[in-house]
Amino acid sequence: MLGIIAGETSLPKYLINKLIKNNSKFLILDLTKSNNFKKYANSYSLKITQLGKAISILNKNNCKKIIFIGKVKRPEISLLKFDKKAFFYLPRLYSAFKKGDGSILKEIIKIFNENKIKVMNSMKFTPELVFNEKNINNIKVSNLDKTSINKGIQIIKTLSKFDIGQSVILNNGYVLAIEGPEGTDEMIKRSGYLSKKLKLKNKSILIKFPKANQDLRVDLPTLGLDTVKNCIKANIKGIAVKRSQNIILERDKIFNLTKKNNFFIISL
Missing domain, CATH: 3.40.50.20 (Rossmann fold)
Known part of the structure; x- marks a missing residue:
């Protein structure tokens, strides 16, 4: 049982x-x-x-x-x-x-x-939901985007000792938002508000990685359709996740949505 x-x-x-x-x-x-x-x-x-x-x-x-x-x-x-x-x-x-x-x-x-x-x-129990692909729809990621992603990963690692959220949003190399108690989706909405207020021309990137001390048995990063929809509304052009340490729900719907909006999801 x-x-x-x-x-x-x-x-x-x-x-x-x-x-x-x-x-x-x-x-x-x-x-x-x-x-x-x-x-x-x-x-x-x-x-x-x-x-x-x-x-x-x-x-x-x-x-x-x-x-x-x-x-x-x-x-x-x-x-x-x-x-x-x-x-x-x-x-x-x-x-x-x-x-x-x-x-x-x-x-x-x-x-x-x-x-x-x-x-x-x-x-x-759900290995079919584990995100193992390198790139969900083969959109090319620029060198500047890669630099932002690496910076975001380092930020999450540095903040792990404070048990702060597992996501961060960067815009053109600058930190726009760090996840707090409100959760990933609310952070995304907050970043969208800031993006409009600051009149940012470039789109942002969401980096969603497990914290260094995160126990994946009970706290598994999950990527769903609503998160991608919120990202698109918030002027975010892509998401970077940790390979084999993230669940992805409604994969086909997410694939169609990302392809339609030239939105990337990569794993590192």
């Missing part, structure tokens, strides 16, 4: 449909606000603070392996109400919370391991 800790986005639903087709046994711990998976008989709606309940459900159903999939928004810790088990781990969780999202996830993995529950990498 596999436990799926499911958040927002279409990725959990994709995985669930695949498991159903393969007659695989699983249960869902639904962390979405709208209980997106309530139609499934093996689904349990939980809040992010119900760690004890989650462990209890997994143990009761003999789930020794789990995966984290989908997006869960980081809450304000002062507003959270923890169950008894989570309250027991609160000092550890609070300490990790102050360090950033990456530290929180690593601490949660440790807690599951202590309860003999192993956290798996979702890429093992």
